[in-house]
Structure formats: C-alpha cells, structure tokens
Amino acid sequence: MIRINSLRVIRMQEPILQIDSLHIGAGEVVGLMGPNGSGKTTLLRALHGLIPESRGQVQTELDLRIAMVFQRSQLLHLSAGLNLRLAAWFAGRTWQEARPLVDKSLQNMGLLDLRERLATRLSGGQQQRLSLAKALIRQPDLLLLDEPLSALDAESSTQCIQTLSGFVNENRPLTRPRTIVFSSHSEAQTLALASRIIRLEKGRIIEDKPVRASS
Amino acid sequence: MSDISQSIAIATQLVLDLDPGLVAIVARSFTVSVSATAFACLIGCTLGAMLGARDFSGKRITILLLNTYVAIPAVVVGLITYLLLSRSGPLGSLGWLFSLQAMIFAQTLLVIPLAATMTRQLIEDADRRIGEGLRSMGAGLLARALLLLVHERAALLTILITCFGRAIAEVGTVMMVGGNIDGFTRVMTTAIALETSKGDLPLAIGLGIVLLMAVLLLNLLLFAVAHRSPGQEARS
Numbered sequence: 001m002i003r004i005n006s007l008r009v010i011r012m013q014e015p016i017l018q019i020d021s022l023h024i025g026a027g028e029v030v031g032l033m034g035p036n037g038s039g040k041t042t043l044l045r046a047l048h049g050l051i052p053e054s055r056g057q058v059q060t061e062l063d064l065r066i067a068m069v070f071q072r073s074q075l076l077h078l079s080a081g082l083n084l085r086l087a088a089w090f091a092g093r094t095w096q097e098a099r100p101l102v103d104k105s106l107q108n109m110g111l112l113d114l115r116e117r118l119a120t121r122l123s124g125g126q127q128q129r130l131s132l133a134k135a136l137i138r139q140p141d142l143l144l145l146d147e148p149l150s151a152l153d154a155e156s157s158t159q160c161i162q163t164l165s166g167f168v169n170e171n172r173p174l175t176r177p178r179t180i181v182f183s184s185h186s187e188a189q190t191l192a193l194a195s196r197i198i199r200l201e202k203g204r205i206i207e208d209k210p211v212r213a214s215s
Numbered sequence: 216m217s218d219i220s221q222s223i224a225i226a227t228q229l230v231l232d233l234d235p236g237l238v239a240i241v242a243r244s245f246t247v248s249v250s251a252t253a254f255a256c257l258i259g260c261t262l263g264a265m266l267g268a269r270d271f272s273g274k275r276i277t278i279l280l281l282n283t284y285v286a287i288p289a290v291v292v293g294l295i296t297y298l299l300l301s302r303s304g305p306l307g308s309l310g311w312l313f314s315l316q317a318m319i320f321a322q323t324l325l326v327i328p329l330a331a332t333m334t335r336q337l338i339e340d341a342d343r344r345i346g347e348g349l350r351s352m353g354a355g356l357l358a359r360a361l362l363l364l365v366h367e368r369a370a371l372l373t374i375l376i377t378c379f380g381r382a383i384a385e386v387g388t389v390m391m392v393g394g395n396i397d398g399f400t401r402v403m404t405t406a407i408a409l410e411t412s413k414g415d416l417p418l419a420i421g422l423g424i425v426l427l428m429a430v431l432l433l434n435l436l437l438f439a440v441a442h443r444s445p446g447q448e449a450r451s
Binding site: 045048050066067068070072074075076077078086087090091134138 | 344345347348349350351352353354358362365366367368369
C-alpha cells in the first residue's frame with residue numbers, strides 16, 4: 001500500500017526524519033511510538049504527502065483515499081455538522097447525501113446533540129472526537145492519526161478504540177482492506193489497537209515489530 | 216472660542232433639521248465609499264486570500280510590492296487615476312473624469328491594496344493553523360482560500376470596516392478626479408476641506424459630526440451582526 005525509500009526530511013539544515021526503507025501493507029494497523037521530537041508527526045505528514053520539501057520517495061497505491069486526524073484540531077469555525085458535511089462533500093458526496101452521513105457519524109461519536117455548536121467552541125476531547133468523525137466520514141483506505149486519544153478521558157478513549165477497530169475490521173468486499181497508522185505515547189493504547197509497532201528515535205526507526213494478538 | 220461654540224450649535228441644528236444640502240452630501244459620500252469598499256474588498260480580499268493560501272517563488276517580492284502599494288500617498292493614486300481617466304488616457308473613452316464613477320474608481324484603487332494586504336496576513340496565519348486539515352480533506356487552492364475566509368469572517372469584518380474608513384476619510388484622490396463640484400461630486404471630506412478654508416465652520420463641523428456618527432453606527436451594526444448570527448459569532 002505504501003512504500004518509503006530513502007526518505008529525508010530536513011528542517012533548519014538538520015535532518016528530522018531519515019527512513020531508508022519502510023513498507024506498510026493494506027490492512028495493517030501500525031502504531032508509531034517514540035519520545036517528543038522523534039519524528040512521528042513528520043512521518044505521518046510525509047505519508048500524507050504534506051511535506052513537499054522532503055527528499056526520497058513515498059509511493060502509495062493509485063486512488064488511495066487518505067484521511068488524517070491532526071494532533072492540534074484543524075476544524076473550521078463553523079458548526080460541528082457543517083464541518084462534517086464539508087468533509088463528506090470533498091470526499092465526493094453530494095450536499096444532500098452528506099446530511100444523513102453526518103448525523104450517523106455524530107451519533108457514533110456521541111456528538112449528535114452538538115451538531116449546531118461551533119466546532120471551535122467544543123472541549124478538547126469533543127474536538128478530537130469530531131476530528132476523528134471528520135476523517136472517518138471520508139471512508140478512507142488509509143487513516144493517519146496523530147495522537148488521536150491524547151485529549152480523551154478513559155471512557156471516550158475506549159469508545160474511540162472500538163470505533164477504530166470496527167472501522168478496520170468492517171467487511172469491504174471488492175475493495176482493499178483499511179489501514180491505520182497512528183502515533184501515541186501510550187503503550188497500552190498502542191497495544192490495544194496496533195498489529196505492528198514502529199519505534200522512532202531522533203528521526204530514525206529503531207524498532208519495527210509485529211504485535212502478538214492477546215488470546 | 217465663542218465662535219466655535221456658536222458654530223457647533225449651528226452645526227448640531229443643521230444635523231437635527233436634516234438640512235437638504237448636508238443630507239445630499241452625506242448620501243453622495245456613502246454611495247461613493249460603500250461602492251468603492253465593496254469593489255475593493257471583492258477584488259482585494261480574493262487576491263489576498265489566494266496569496267495567503269499559496270506558496271510560490273516570488274511570493275516575498277509580491278508581498279513587498281503590495282506593501283509598497285499600501286504606502287503610496289492618496290494623491291499619487293489620484294494622479295494615476297486622473298491620468299488613466301483623462302481624455303488622452305487609456306480609459307479616457309469612458310468619460311468618467313469629474314463624475315461619481317471616477318471617484319468610486321479612484322477609491323477602489325486606493326483601498327484594494329489595503330484589503331489585499333490585511334487579508335493576505337489573516338489567511339496566511341489561518342492557513343498555518345488549519346491549512347493542512349483542509350489540504351487533507353482534498354481542498355484545492357480556491358476552496359482553501361474561500362474556506363479560510365469563512366473561517367476568519369469575524370476578522371474579515373474588521374478589514375471591511377478599516378477599508379470603509381480609509382475610503383470615506385479620503386480627500387485628495389476624490390478631489391482630483393471628482394473636482395468637488397457642488398451638487399454633483401462634492402462629498403463630506405471635500406466639503407469639510409472647502410468650507411473650512413472658506414471659514415464656514417458650521418457646515419464643516421456638521422459634516423464632521425455626521426462622519427463620526429456614521430462610522431460609529433456602522434461599527435455598532437457590524438458588531439451586532441457578528442454576534443447575532445448563529446455560528447457566526449466573532450472570536451474574542
């Protein structure tokens with residue numbers, strides 16, 4: 001699904017990400033771990049093609065639909081419902097088609113009552129759930145999440161992990177399996193969701209191993 | 216001192232009596248400045264938003280030129296407009312010189328760089344904060360620029376007010392291309408300048424009072440609109 005070759009991202013003449021080779025296959029749930037500044041966010045942005053000045057190759061399959069949830073909320077100063085409706089519209093839905101999808105997404109995230117509230121006025125946790133809903137409404141093949149659970153309480157975290165697990169395991173005949181790449185500081189959260197863990201340090205991969213499914 | 220007090224009293228009476236001469240000048244001023252602000256903001260804000268949401272080689276030079284354009288004295292803009300609209304100028308065939316159209320055209324040219332510069336800075340900052348989220352959704356340059364404008368609509372109102380303030384307070388440009396013709400192209404600022412030089416203080420002060428009241432009312436109106444519409448409240 002994604003193949004990286006000799007990727008170098010340099011900022012202020014300092015390399016902040018150096019990856020010689022990395023392959024992420026369809027259906028994988030990859031957890032990125034590492035201390036602050038280790039390159040997790042940069043790797044996610046590079047996978048999404050948001051770092052035009054990077055050197056090297058990030059090859060993705062053609063027609064791969066990508067969505068990303070950012071560490072800092074990237075919501076528009078519009079109602080929660082309108083934020084989702086725009087995301088659905090950009091994903092190719094008509095304005096009318098988008099409406100029931102929006103309600104369903106908000107319902108899944110426990111945000112239906114807040115549909116008319118300004119997204120930028122919601123609490124940090126609500127904004128993070130709304131951002132996740134905004135990404136999921138695009139029905140992406142590859143979902144990139146930058147510390148998606150950092151602002152959530154335990155109950156909301158569990159709910160989001162269940163939503164993400166459901167998203168990955170949803171049966172999609174005739175289409176490629178879904179893939180998630182996410183960053184986290186929490187070992188427990190990563191183990192709960194990931195099928196593979198990649199540890200980064202100073203912009204380099206220092207460990208890449210599968211997660212054994214707990215029985 | 217008593218002359219000034221007497222002038223203020225007469226001016227207040229002129230305003231309260233809705234003196235026809237004064238009302239005509241005020242209406243003309245608003246027609247010119249509101250039109251110019253609308254045209255200038257339409258062009259300037261679009262340009263500024265596109266410039267703010269896009270990175271390209273030569274962007275710094277473009278911004279430098281735009282900032283220089285903002286600092287050009289109004290009379291120079293008036294002179295350029297005069298040359299453009301004069302009979303032998305490239306737009307002379309329009310026959311706009313010494314008309315309201317010429318004044319609107321001149322004020323539009325004057326305000327465009329202000330609208331573009333302020334919008335560019337606003338959208339560039341917003342793009343830094345939430346631009347990646349929009350790119351991630353698949354929004355292209357135009358869609359991103361428009362959505363960022365919507366996102367920053369409260370601040371955009373401030374730009375609108377600033378541009379209107381620049382337009383309505385302007386004297387030199389409209390004097391040069393409008394000619395300050397009584398009953399035809401005389402507006403508040405040119406009338407204030409003329410009446411003051413003639414020593415007719417009551418009308419000048421009266422127009423000054425109206426100018427201040429108008430700007431205050433406009434601010435109040437925009438403030439109310441920004442805070443009343445659902446989902447449109449201004450950010451503190």
